[in-house]
Amino acid sequence: MAGAGLPPLVAVIATGGTIASRRDVDGSSTPDLDGGALLARLRDLPPVRLRPVDLFARDSSTLGLAEMQAISDAVGAQLADPEVAGVVILHGTDSMEETSLLVSLQHRARCPVVFTGAQFTDDHPQADGPANMAAAIRKALSPEAGVHLVFGGRDMPVWGIHKHSADDPDAFRPCGANAEGPWDVHLPASVAGLRVALVAVAPGGDALHIEASLAAGAHGIVLVALGSGNATPAVVAAVRRCVEVGVPVVTSSRVPQGRLAAGYGGGGGGHDLVQAGALHAARLRPGQARILLAALIAEDRVGSLGPQLFGHP
Known part of the structure; x- marks a missing residue:
């Protein structure tokens, strides 16, 4: 809580990204602005004290x-300070x-925790970082606890x-009306050191990349x-092998919107993947x-919580 007569305190954790970037002479963009420099861009904020935290x-x-875990740990350190009224990342x-999902899973946020960034660099004529930062700080001053994205x-x-667009300042979307999560989940164990592979499925594709992930020591595969979460018979057979050796597999999709249903059979459909032991996201x-x-x-709870949290029917 803020001291008597003092405005509320918001911690602002800087991690880089486009919001902290400027173009070099060769045309490339690199993040080189620290939290203090970024906060100096802000105008017309409500009464607030800002604490810049330069993480990287x-x-x-x-x-x-490992780096995502470091960000989550930094958020936890700020939440542990009772003077902090909100956190912006x-x-x-x-x-x-x-x-942002990792932070949501690992912390029971007692105040607003708000992620934001930018699509355009700090020196771009349409720089959107200052407006997004100001909106995020206002959200951090609200009474709505939990982890949010303001962008x-x-x-x-x-x-x-x-992220649904590479060049629109309105860059993020929810997956759909059924995307709300269970807000009371708490999985605080560190994920640093884990290897969880993303494997793209192509029409008619084989299991080469799944087998390579297993050989590389993957702890899990997505x-x-x-x-709506379909593959091929070769992929289904590889998923069965993964499950047999204790490597959990989750099926998601390259389709950006809508609830995914594990309905198709035929040897390689989503129904077959579930039957082979995959969790359906x-x-x-x-x-x-x-x-x-x-x-x-990290929590050794794939079997006990996985079907519920991934939304398996």
């Missing part, structure tokens, strides 16, 4: 599970959906979101499947399915 300056496409858009004029819970697309699977593996 990374393109979010380079963040692995400045993050790249390439993996914002993943890190491009939208305010969304993070369960089920995905299939980026077709349609009815509500999450591949990036977030990977994070949820990693969190369940």
